[in-house]
Every structure is written in structure tokens, then in C-alpha cells.
Amino acid sequence: MAVHPSAIIEAGAEVHPSAEIGPWSLIETGAVIGAECRIESSVRIYGGTRLGARNRVCHGATLGSEPQDLSFTPERARPLVIGSDNCFREGVNISCGLKSERGTHIGHRNYFMAYSHAGHDCLVGDDNILANTATLAGHVEVAHHCFVSGQVAVHQFARIGAYTMIGGLTGVTKDLPPFVLANGQRAVIVGLNLVGLKRHGFSSEQRARIKAVYRLIFRSGRRLADGLAEAQQRYPSDDTEAIIAFIRASERGVTGFG
Template sequence: MLIKLSMRSSCYSSLRIIQPRFFSYVADEEKGYASKSIIHPSAIVHPNAVLGEGVSIGPFCSISSSAKLGNGCQLYPGSHIFGNTDLGDNCMLMTGAVVGDDYPGCTVIGSNNIIGYHAVVGVKCQDLKYKPEDECFLEVGHNNDIREHTSIHRSSKSTDTTVVGNGNLIMGACHIAHDCKIGNNNIFANNTLLAGHVEVEDYVHTAGATVIHQFCHLGSFSFLGGGSVVSQDVPKYMMVAGDRAELRGLNLVGLTRRGFSIEEIRNLKTAYRKIFMCTDTTIGSFEERIAQVEQHEGLIHVPAVRAMLQSIRDSFAEDRRGICKYGCWNGS
């Protein structure tokens, strides 16, 4: 990081060293600091940066000219904010965290987010098709816990955006590549790796060392077993495991924990068996089994069953990868 700062020496030639003290708001072009901000004397803060009230900036931090920090943000020693970056209220950058990049585009982080030790969020993607003159974007919502050594990249093109929603727990050494779309309340265990353009809905749980192929979709309330290599879609409510990952039944534990009723789970299990574990030899094709469930009077009126069927149908659209293999069952 010292090398990176030295390469940018010309950009920082006009920066001021700020003594640690309380600041009163000054409404002019020179100062964007609000009251009660504490800045360590070794920190490098560009005079055009905009800081909210109660911001705390520790030793050896740096903040770019286009950065905006909301109220109550905390930067621990050696954390850095580059480029056009907007940080919401009460965000915390742990030691060594890097947010933003000097490439065209922007990184927008919501409120109450924690960026862990040496995490890298909002930097250039690892896509050879990306052109450095193109704008690239990252949007992160609120209340996310992004742990140590995680990397989240901006989009690969100006017409797209990498998106992370709200309330996600992204554990250590995870990777979210360019143009991914992450929903809300997901849990990614350590070393979960998402390739480009992956879409994750809500309440998805991955175990450790899970790898997701580019353009895959993970449906809400699904579970991915540890060490899984997922190369096709995982429909809503389902559980997969293995290399290559195969459907292993419904995510019964997750559904129960998230408040699904006994009746809803029973109906989902019935629909699952009819589609994937059918013993009726007169109904041969996969399409015919789905159609049978869609015409079942007792199942089709259950919202959870309809959502599961729609998730399966969507996975076979022209631009999708189909669903994971379904050759192994756990009897759920």
C-alpha cells in the first residue's frame, strides 16, 4: 500500500496534514468537514473530501478528493478510500481495508456497514474485456458485515452494476466478482467464491469453500454444502452438495428456521417428490412431472409451491444454465 501511495504522490501534493482536534463546520470550498470530526495527524485527507459529523480517521489513512463520508464513520489505522466513493452513516473500515478505486465510475456504500481487515471493496474487476476508460459501479446496501480479506469488484461495463443488498454476512476471504447481484440476509461462509454475473436471491446460505460458476442463479432459502462446485442454478428452497453439485432435497432446516409453517413444508416436500422422485412410470419426462404439479389442486394454490415451480421454470429460460443435476436423494 505504501507503493500505491507513492505512485499517487502527485495527486496528494496539495493535501493538508490535519491535527487531531474537533472541527467546526465551515461552509466554503476549502473545507468539507462537519463538527466533531477527529482526524489523526498522519492521515491524508484531501481538502475536497466531504466528512459528516462525528467522523473518526485513524493513523495512516487516506481519503480521496471525491470521497463522501456520512456521520459517525470510523476508519481504523491504515484504511483507505479512493476515487468517487460515497460512504453512508456509521460505517466502519477496519485496519487495512480499501474501498473504492480511481477508475471511472463510483462505489456507493450504504449505512451501518463493516468492512473487515484488509478487505478490498469497489475496485476494478478481473475481466479482460473491461476497458479502463469505461465507467464501472458497485452499490452496497445497509447493515452488511463484510469480513477480513474479502474482495468485491465493480461492474465490468458501464451498463451494469455489481449490487450487494442489505443484512448480508460475508465471511473471511470471500470473493464477489463483477456484475453479481446479491440480495438480502444471505450468509456466505469463508472462501465462498462467486464468479461474474452470479445472482443470489435472499436468505441463501453457503458453507465454506463453495464455488459458483458465472451466470448461475441461487434461489431464496437455498443451502449450498461445503466444498460444492455449483455450475448450474439452484432453485428456491433446495439444498445442493458435491462436485459437481447435485440436488440433495429441500433445505428443511433453513425453512424451519425462517418460519415456514409445517403445512408449507409438507406441501413443498410433496411437490419436490412428484418432480424429482416420481415413481409413476407413466409420467416420464421432467416437463410432464412439473406440469402434473402445476395442475394439482392441492398444491398449486400454495404460494411457496408456486414460487418453487416458477424458480425451476426460470432456470430453463434461453439465457440460463438449467438446474443442478438431480441424481442423488436424501429422502427428504
């Protein structure tokens, strides 16, 4: 284990022998650092944080810190559980959990750019990118293969569907369904995330079907329930089912087209 002489690893912290701990970093009691993790300079890993393998945590990042919630007390803290192969760039802040037993959960292969933030009890899946200063409030759920641009703010309890892209400076207040591109001071859907879908192997037939499903649900003038039922009948596929299931599960309401 390569530990800089200025780093502090408190008694009760578990650090894998293959991990690296950089100068002036603090690993608190109860933290777990997995194999081949690289903890760079001036990082603080709070107790109750568990990192899987091969995570990189850059200068000044804080993982598992106290939630920015006035109801927080230390005895109410819940874990921050992080998978493998994530990158947390400079100044990233991820809060520990507070109000759900599972706490805050970050999956695998996510890339958090400088000063991005995920609040307490967030659930972030795999292969997502949060650009500089993107902010997830508490209880936000982000599926997988999403791109959240710079200075985006996502309202608490909102859900972000898979393969979405959110334009910079956008405020997301409602659930954002999968496969779409959203933008605006208050988010509206402005089209499909065509670049992202192509990059991830969606065929032209799949893209055309997804477009037809959204046109039927949102732009046909039908009641939402009727549009969902007709889309399910006319365009049967896993992608259609993903859209319909997401919308039906919404409790905040779903972002519509601009």
C-alpha cells in the same frame, strides 16, 4: 467523523460524518460511505463504490476492485452498490461491475466471511451468508436467506434460489432452485434445507408441500414441462409458484437430485 491519522480519504470521496475510518485504509475519489459505517484497518474502497448505512468492513477487505476479467479497462467500470447492515470480514473481495449497467449489487444484512469473493456484475439479495473463501464468479445471482458454505465455487451466470444451503467444497454449475440442500463435487440436490426452513418460520404443512412438489417435478418420471404443470395444479401456493417460476426462467439448466 472518526478518521485515523494514517487513513487516506481522497478528494471527491463522500464519507458520512458518523462513519469511522481505521488505520491505513484508503477511500478513493467517487466512493460513498454511508452513515455509521465502520471501515477498519487496511481496507480499500475503490471509486464507484457506494455503501449504505451501518456496514462493517474488516481488515484487508477490498470493495469495488478491478474485475478479474481480461476484457476489463478502466473506462468500462460499472458501480458496486451495497445496501445497509452488511458485514465484510477479513480479506473479502467484491469486484465492481463490468458488463451490466447496474454493475455489482449487494443488498442488505449479508454476512461475507473471511476471504469470500463476489465477482463482477453479481446480484446478491438480502440476509445471505457466504462462509470462508466461498466464491461467486461473474454474473451470479443469489436470492435471499441462502447459506453458501466454505470453499464453494459458483459458476458464472448461475442462479441460487432463496432459502438454499450449499455444502462445503461444492461446485455449482447449474441453477439451484429454492428451498433445497445441495452438496457434491458437482452440486446435486440431496434434500430440502429443512433446518433453514424451520428457522425462517416455514410450517410443517409448507415443508411437506414443497417436498411433494419436488418429488413430482424431479422423481415422478414425467417430462419436466408436464411435472411443472401438474405441480401448479395439485399444490397451488406461493412456494410452488416460486419453484416453478425459477425453473422456467433457467437458461443454464437446473440442478437435479443425486
